Structures are given as C-alpha cells and as structure tokens.
Amino acid sequence: MGWWRYYTPKPARQVKGGIKAQSRRGAFAASWWGQRWLKVLESFDIGERLNRGRTYARKGQVMDIEIEKGAVRATVQGSRSHPYEVEMLFRPLSRAQWYQIAKALGDRFITLAKLLAGEMPEDIEEVFLNAKVSLFPLKLKDLETDCSCPDWSNPCKHTAAVFYLLAEEFDRDPFLLFKLRGLSREELFELLGYTPAASAPSGPDRSGVAEPVPEEPPLEPAAFWGGDNLCGDLFGEVRLPEVTAALPKRLGGFPFWRGKAPFLEALEPFYLKAAPLGLDVFLGLTKAPAEEAPPQNKRMQPVPKKAKTLHGKSPPGRRQSGKSAPKKKPRRKPRV
Numbered sequence: 497m498g499w500w501r502y503y504t505p506k507p508a509r510q511v512k513g514g515i516k517a518q519s520r521r522g523a524f525a526a527s528w529w530g531q532r533w534l535k536v537l538e539s540f541d542i543g544e545r546l547n548r549g550r551t552y553a554r555k556g557q558v559m560d561i562e563i564e565k566g567a568v569r570a571t572v573q574g575s576r577s578h579p580y581e582v583e584m585l586f587r588p589l590s591r592a593q594w595y596q597i598a599k600a601l602g603d604r605f606i607t608l609a610k611l612l613a614g615e616m617p618e619d620i621e622e623v624f625l626n627a628k629v630s631l632f633p634l635k636l637k638d639l640e641t642d643c644s645c646p647d648w649s650n651p652c653k654h655t656a657a658v659f660y661l662l663a664e665e666f667d668r669d670p671f672l673l674f675k676l677r678g679l680s681r682e683e684l685f686e687l688l689g690y691t692p693a694a695s696a697p698s699g700p701d702r703s704g705v706a707e708p709v710p711e712e713p714p715l716e717p718a719a720f721w722g723g724d725n726l727c728g729d730l731f732g733e734v735r736l737p738e739v740t741a742a743l744p745k746r747l748g749g750f751p752f753w754r755g756k757a758p759f760l761e762a763l764e765p766f767y768l769k770a771a772p773l774g775l776d777v778f779l780g781l782t783k784a785p786a787e788e789a790p791p792q793n794k795r796m797q798p799v800p801k802k803a804k805t806l807h808g809k810s811p812p813g814r815r816q817s818g819k820s821a822p823k824k825k826p827r828r829k830p831r832v
Contacts, residue, residue, distance in 0.1 A: 506575035514556030514573070518664055518758065524550070525663040529616045529670055536633050537659040542649055549656025558657050561665075566678050568662065572654040574645060580654050585640040588678030589629055596627045598687045608688070616670040631673055665751065736775060741767040 517524060525531045538546070552558065552572065559571040559579055568584040589597075600623045601608050607617040624631045633639035641651045651659070666672055671681040679687070741764050776782040 508552065508555070508557050508575050509573055509577070511556055511559060511573045513559075515558045515561065515661055516556035517550075517553040517661060520554060524553070524660045525667055527616065527667045527670070528618060529673065530663040530666045532621075532632055533663050533666055533673075534659065536639070537651070537656060540651055542651060542656065545647075545649060545651075545653040546656055548653035550660055552653060552657035553660040557654075558661055561658060561661060563662075563665075563672055563675060565675055565680065568658065568676070570658045572643075572657055574654060580643055580645045582644075582655050582658050583642045584655070584658070585642075586633065586676045586678075587638045593627055593629050594679055594687060597623060597629075598684075600626060601688060612685070612688075614670070616673075631677065668751070734775065734778060736771050740764050740771075 523531070525534055557573050559573055561568065561570040566586045566588040568582075568586075570582040571579045572582055573579045601611065604617075604619070604623070607619055607623065610617040611620070621631055630638070641655050643650070643652050643654050645652055645654055647653070662672075669681075671684065674681065674684055741760060744760060744763055773782070
C-alpha cells in the first residue's frame, strides 16, 4: 500500500495579488478556441486534480505567468511555504510549415479577414491540418509539462490552474496560440504580407489638383499662447469620439488582469465622464476643475496637552473641575 493512501490534502496558503480567474462559476473560456484549449487539458485524464486546478485559478493561487515563444512559465503557491514552478514546453513549427500555412490563408479571404481583425476563424484548424500540423497540441510530444511539486501526477493541479487561466487569456488575445507554436503576431502579419499602412483606405484621386497650403502658426510664443491670429484649422476637428475608450480597446485587455471587473469595462465609465468635460474645457465653455485640498484627518490634528495625573487624581496645587477638595480627617489624640 503506497504512502499516498494516507496523505491528507492541506489547504493552500493564501496569496495576495495573485491572478484570479474572471469566471467565478461554470465554464472558463467564452470563445471556441479557449474551450478547444481546455479539451487538451481534459484529455490528460487527471481526475480530481481538474477541480482543484479550477479552485486554485479562482482563488488566485497563480502568482505570475510568462508566455514566451514555445513556452509558458508560471509560479503557483500551494500548501508549502515556497511556491512551485510550472513549465510548459510546446513543439514549435518550422519556418517551412509556417510558409505553407500562410499560403493557405492567403487563398481564404474570409478566414484571412477575420484573422486580421483579431478573431480566430473557426476553420483555422482545417488550414493547419491541410499542412499536416496542428494549432493545438494533439500528441504528448507536442506538449511537455513539469512542476516542482512532489505530486507524481503530470500534469498536476498547479499545472491545471495555469491551463485554466491561459484559456481566459486566449479569449483576450488568440494570437498567443500562434506564439506558443513559435510565431508572434507581428511575424505572422509580416508573413502574410500585411502592414497597417497598406490596409489603410486611400483617398480619392486628386492628381492634377493643387493642394491648399496650410497656414503656418505664429512663431512667437506670446502670440501662440495668447490666442492671437491663430488659423482656424490649427487643431483640426474637435468632437467627442464615436467609440468610448478607443485606444485601450485597440490595445486589447490588460494581460492577466487582477481586478474584479474586466479591464475595459472598468475604464469605460471614466472615459464617458472625462471626454465631455475635456471638450468643454477646450472650447472654453467651462473651466478645468480646481484641485481641492485634501481633507484633514481628525486623528492627525494636534490634541491640547492636559496636566499629567496619577491614578485619575489632579496634580498638586490644582483642583478637578466640578469637584470640591477632599476634606481632611481630624487626627485622633493618643490615649495616655
């Protein structure tokens, strides 16, 4: 009979500032590629360790995760004093295989358009299978997992916790799946012949028409800041943006966001309040709010000094307010 039959699981040590899963119950991944990633974990058949891994992911036991080309490294706090080191190694695809995949994507315009828009097309797996490779790990040699914990199972619950958090991260950025196979997002776009400048819509053909020369702003600082003789289109068109928090949305969600609410949802109310106020300040309709002095803490205010007392009694020469001085008892004469 092995020693593990007598082993009693201990609760994990609490972690401050760990990476907590956004999903509090139910499924972890919202996208089909995130759910497809979790099927890889379920294929390992590690039993109850899946439930413990979900608990670890939701409690924030994973302290940090680093995603590199062909590798994922994480630190997970367990029941012992020192955290465990988790490592996942993926089999990268060769350059020739990536060229074959890029050529196949170029022949599928709808698939390519979805991919360039930041969405993982549903037929992307078919493109990889036609090139006799797979985007997701299918065989044991495609993925190697290791953890410094004493558990004999591989993968263990610490590795499972990292798997679940990666599924949510793939929802945010599906191109991380390509990175695990050895190709970053920028390298993929370069391989497809895509550049943001090339995709920008060109304006109407104005060949032969002289473009108006813009008026130069005044060179004197006093005239510029004073607002004298400024050209009307110096600042261009100033209006409220049609899309709230456009720049953060273009950059994407914050990697492994630790807040309770999603990152973009937490920022959007502040942008909705700041944009109209900034426009009114720019147009001179209102003044910028003045900085208010921080409220003073009552506990930090100086307390008037009181006379030191001993056992609640007033010092010599002083009487307590509202109380009369104690009467002295007469001395008894000694008997002769």
